[in-house]
Amino acid sequence: MRQRYLLKSPNKEKTTACSATPLYDDVNKNIERLLNELGNSSDVSFRMVESPYQNTLKAAVIHLDGLADENIINENIMTPLIQWLKESNQVVTVEKTEEQIPQILTVSQLTIKENWHEFVSAVLTGDTVVLMNGSSKIFIGNTKKLQSRAVTEPTSQTVVRGPKDSFTENLRTNTSLIRARIQDSNLRLDSMKIGSVTHTDIGIMYIQGNADERIVEEIKERLKEIKVDGVLESNYIEEFIRDDRTTIFPLLLNTERPDAVVGNLLEGRIAIIVQGTPFVLIAPAIFSQFFQSPEDYYQNYYIASFLRILRFGSFFLSMYASAIYLALITHHQGLIPNTLMVSLMAQRERVPFPAIVEMLVMELAFEMLREAGIRMPRAIGPAVSIVGALILGQAAVEAGFVSAAVVIIVAISAISNFTLPSTSIVNAARGFRFILIIVSAFIGLYGILLMTLCICLHISSLRSFGVPYFSPFAPFDFKEQKDTLVRFSLPSLLKKHQNK
Amino acid sequence: MKTYLLLIWIAAICLCVSGCSNYRELNQIGVIIGLGIDENKNSEEPYKVTYQIINPSGLSQGSSSGGQGLPVINYTVTAKSLVEALKKASVVIPREHITSHLSLIVVGEKLARNGLSLLFDALDRGKQARTSIPVFIARDGTAEKLLGVIEPFEVTPVKSILSTTQNNQKMYGIVSNVQAYEVISMLLSEGKDLSLPGININKPSQQSEEAGNLENTSPSAMQVKGLAMFRKGKLVRWLDGDEARSVQLVTSEVKSTALVFPCNINENITVTATGIKSEINTKIRRGQPFIHTDLNVMGEITETSCQKDLSNPKVLKELEKEVQNELQKEITKTISIAQKEKADIFGFGDSLSRTNPSYWRQHKQNWESLFSSAKVSMNVNVTIVNTGMRTNPYEVN
Numbered sequence: 082m083r084q085r086y087l088l089k090s091p092n093k094e095k096t097t098a099c100s101a102t103p104l105y106d107d108v109n110k111n112i113e114r115l116l117n118e119l120g121n122s123s124d125v126s127f128r129m130v131e132s133p134y135q136n137t138l139k140a141a142v143i144h145l146d147g148l149a150d151e152n153i154i155n156e157n158i159m160t161p162l163i164q165w166l167k168e169s170n171q172v173v174t175v176e177k178t179e180e181q182i183p184q185i186l187t188v189s190q191l192t193i194k195e196n197w198h199e200f201v202s203a204v205l206t207g208d209t210v211v212l213m214n215g216s217s218k219i220f221i222g223n224t225k226k227l228q229s230r231a232v233t234e235p236t237s238q239t240v241v242r243g244p245k246d247s248f249t250e251n252l253r254t255n256t257s258l259i260r261a262r263i264q265d266s267n268l269r270l271d272s273m274k275i276g277s278v279t280h281t282d283i284g285i286m287y288i289q290g291n292a293d294e295r296i297v298e299e300i301k302e303r304l305k306e307i308k309v310d311g312v313l314e315s316n317y318i319e320e321f322i323r324d325d326r327t328t329i330f331p332l333l334l335n336t337e338r339p340d341a342v343v344g345n346l347l348e349g350r351i352a353i354i355v356q357g358t359p360f361v362l363i364a365p366a367i368f369s370q371f372f373q374s375p376e377d378y379y380q381n382y383y384i385a386s387f388l389r390i391l392r393f394g395s396f397f398l399s400m401y402a403s404a405i406y407l408a409l410i411t412h413h414q415g416l417i418p419n420t421l422m423v424s425l426m427a428q429r430e431r432v433p434f435p436a437i438v439e440m441l442v443m444e445l446a447f448e449m450l451r452e453a454g455i456r457m458p459r460a461i462g463p464a465v466s467i468v469g470a471l472i473l474g475q476a477a478v479e480a481g482f483v484s485a486a487v488v489i490i491v492a493i494s495a496i497s498n499f500t501l502p503s504t505s506i507v508n509a510a511r512g513f514r515f516i517l518i519i520v521s522a523f524i525g526l527y528g529i530l531l532m533t534l535c536i537c538l539h540i541s542s543l544r545s546f547g548v549p550y551f552s553p554f555a556p557f558d559f560k561e562q563k564d565t566l567v568r569f570s571l572p573s574l575l576k577k578h579q580n581k
Numbered sequence: 582m583k584t585y586l587l588l589i590w591i592a593a594i595c596l597c598v599s600g601c602s603n604y605r606e607l608n609q610i611g612v613i614i615g616l617g618i619d620e621n622k623n624s625e626e627p628y629k630v631t632y633q634i635i636n637p638s639g640l641s642q643g644s645s646s647g648g649q650g651l652p653v654i655n656y657t658v659t660a661k662s663l664v665e666a667l668k669k670a671s672v673v674i675p676r677e678h679i680t681s682h683l684s685l686i687v688v689g690e691k692l693a694r695n696g697l698s699l700l701f702d703a704l705d706r707g708k709q710a711r712t713s714i715p716v717f718i719a720r721d722g723t724a725e726k727l728l729g730v731i732e733p734f735e736v737t738p739v740k741s742i743l744s745t746t747q748n749n750q751k752m753y754g755i756v757s758n759v760q761a762y763e764v765i766s767m768l769l770s771e772g773k774d775l776s777l778p779g780i781n782i783n784k785p786s787q788q789s790e791e792a793g794n795l796e797n798t799s800p801s802a803m804q805v806k807g808l809a810m811f812r813k814g815k816l817v818r819w820l821d822g823d824e825a826r827s828v829q830l831v832t833s834e835v836k837s838t839a840l841v842f843p844c845n846i847n848e849n850i851t852v853t854a855t856g857i858k859s860e861i862n863t864k865i866r867r868g869q870p871f872i873h874t875d876l877n878v879m880g881e882i883t884e885t886s887c888q889k890d891l892s893n894p895k896v897l898k899e900l901e902k903e904v905q906n907e908l909q910k911e912i913t914k915t916i917s918i919a920q921k922e923k924a925d926i927f928g929f930g931d932s933l934s935r936t937n938p939s940y941w942r943q944h945k946q947n948w949e950s951l952f953s954s955a956k957v958s959m960n961v962n963v964t965i966v967n968t969g970m971r972t973n974p975y976e977v978n
Contacts, residue, residue, distance in 0.1 A: 412603045412604065412605070414607070414610065414612070414681055415681030415682070417682075419682050422612060422682055423637075423640055426608070426635060426637040426640070427637045427638070427640040429606070429607040429608050429637070430637040431638075519596075520596065522604070523597075523599060523604075524599055
């Protein structure tokens with residue numbers, strides 16, 4: 082269904098096919114045709130300039146208002162062009178013109194093309210095109226100037242110690258942030274355009290020699306096979322190129338931190354940067370990477386190791402805390418110590434709902450609050466948080482609708498969610514949490530164990546661009562354990578890379 | 582995709598078919614925490630079983646909705662067997678009662694005197710309850726009465742019995758908790774007889790079973806009262822005070838205790854033992870079993886009411902000797918009582934079966950009489966480590 086919706090419609094292919102034609106000699110005809118093709122869009126701006134000595138010597142300067150940098154056009158295209166026309170008091174042949182134009186235009190990039198399709202796409206990307214009367218060649222000056230915000234602090238992946246910059250929506254800014262950190266000649270940036278309508282720029286960055294050539298080729302192959310109308314965010318790419326399209330686990334890492342991307346590039350991974358989103362994809366990604374924060378490498382490694390283990394633990398908790406609680410109080414009361422049993426019984430005594438209903442309602446209430454927290458307009462934020470705190474807190478317990486223990490369990494599983502540096506792995510845990518709750522209500526701990534087995538089998542069967550997703554745990558690699566559950570000191574880690 | 586959907590369907594159907602077979606809500610069960618077994622006068626139904634069940638609404642604190650009633654409720658039924666009693670208890674217990682949280686068993690003295698024999702078969706055979714729960718004897722009374730005390734300190738009487746006996750074992754050492762599986766293994770053992778802690782109510786009165794008991798600063802409460810000595814599964818006599826403590830000293834079950842011995846007329850010295858270790862040695866001499874006990878006690882002088890120069894090592898050595906003699910007297914007395922009753926509660930027989938298996942195999946049938954006539958020797962070694970925070974007592978002028 083999804084693919085059918087995104088696939089481009091066949092009649093659009095026709096228009097692109099007929100546009101691969103040469104240009105006219107006549108400037109006016111060309112402009113007329115361009116305006117026609119763009120449907121007389123009001124942001125197409127062009128100016129005709131003519132030599133005062135011979136009226137056949139004409140030039141047209143065309144750009145898209147807003148996408149091109151007016152200052153560059155004025156200073157580096159219009160000014161020299163008019164100057165040249167003024168000074169050329171002798172008859173100039175077409176050949177001479179074509180020769181002289183590249184010399185007088187002072188833009189940083191100038192390309193000469195003869196194709197109608199190139200003409201249209203150059204205008205649409207924000208370049209300025211100079212047409213000369215009588216010539217079927219076009220001169221494309223680079224005047225792209227995308228509206229973009231400044232580099233700011235990351236919003237979703239913050240650190241205490243470490244770089245405070247983050248990617249923006251602008252592809253060029255993003256590649257420059259990476260380039261600035263890796264000043265090595267082996268850093269490669271390959272580009273392509275994806276999207277039959279949006280023609281979104283995609284950058285593939287890797288370090289030659291570090292990255293596996295086969296994976297680079299594989300990624301390029303998969304990217305080429307994407308056939309969609311538009312790419313608005315990197316997830317559009319992710320869902321097309323990942324190995325297993327049915328899994329809930331993220332098979333590509335996404336980050337808005339340049340330092341995280343650089344670290345991964347150095348480890349031989351490949352970054353896919355998409356125009357229009359600050360989230361850069363990193364492939365291949367393995368399970369343990371989603372528990373690593375860039376800050377792990379910026380602080381003492383004992384603390385970093387402790388925090389990593391904590392994150393793995395809280396991932397486990399966020400999946401299992403509510404399910405295990407439910408299994409214990411509904412199926413395996415014998416496993417609860419006496420004193421705890423007494424206090425749990427006292428809490429549940431007047432709760433009117435079955436434990437499973439109580440648990441599901443509280444979990445869903447929390448999910449609602451979380452969703453509301455993201456979606457709601459800023460202005461009504463305080464109101465929602467007050468009401469939410471009441472729903473999930475004292476009021477519900479005092480009214481006797483839920484037991485205090487359930488509130489605590491839901492709070493634990495919620496808070497443990499937020500310790501993970503990657504939101505995509507959190508979403509996987511959230512999904513499994515509900516399945517586990519239902520299974521544990523039916524068949525208790527046995528069900529939890531069964532489900533755990535299924536999850537383990539599933540994770541072990543996943544691949545990310547050929548790399549086993551659960552490595553280095555399964556298949557087990559003793560040497561790789563230095564940087565998974567714990568982080569060894571940097572000298573001992575970096576020795577590993579030198580040996581490679 | 583199709584296989585995935587199919588698998589999900591199969592899983593969902595399996596879940597629904599299984600139903601909630603074992604699903605029990607916490608507010609639909611009655612948790613039995615204590616079990617009292619008494620003899621019933623009617624020989625048709627020889628058991629009178631008391632179940633102590635947690636009353637959750639009596640425990641909920643703070644909120645306006647809770648706080649009714651007492652924390653526990655006792656239900657008593659009579660039956661032919663213990664399992665029947667459990668099932669029969671449903672005539673009075675309003676909720677499905679589970680025994681997984683059973684934390685102790687109290688046996689009435691009368692029943693214990695008639696013999697425990699196969700009383701614990703149901704517990705051992707059953708799937709739900711554990712056998713790692715301690716067993717007590719209700720001295721001079723019934724388990725029903727004992728479990729009925731409104732406990733003033735702990736939340737429930739069961740908790741009170743458990744913590745009182747544990748505290749006593751740690752601080753003084755009259756009794757040590759014996760788990761049900763140990764009871765079973767001692768009952769089937771030929772070389773060791775059973776000894777169980779006895780408990781009773783310190784102030785038996787009608788009030789002890791009413792909430793009014795809580796409004797008294799010196800209320801009726803559980804107390805540890807002696808050690809029950811068994812012969813072949815039948816209670817034969819009670820050991821009290823120092824006699825009971827001697828048993829724990831020989832079996833090194835006691836962790837610390839206070840040893841008081843006279844140093845003058847009406848004056849005494851107290852040694853707090855901190856490290857107690859004993860070893861039982863059994864030998865065969867001239868065809869007769871010979872019982873030997875080594876006891877090492879480490880302690881410090883914590884109180885004295887006689888003027889002695891405690892800074893003098895020689896004096897301390899003398900004191901050590903006196904403590905040794907005192908302890909030796911106590912223990913010899915206890916062992917001779919046991920010999921008289923023919924109840925080997927120390928496990929000398931077990932020791933002999935390990936050191937002299939062939940002799941044991943021949944004579945285990947008449948171990949009782951052999952034990953009662955066996956020669957006993959003892960080596961008590963007391964070390965006084967220090968004299969506390971000061972050496973000599975202050976002088977009263």
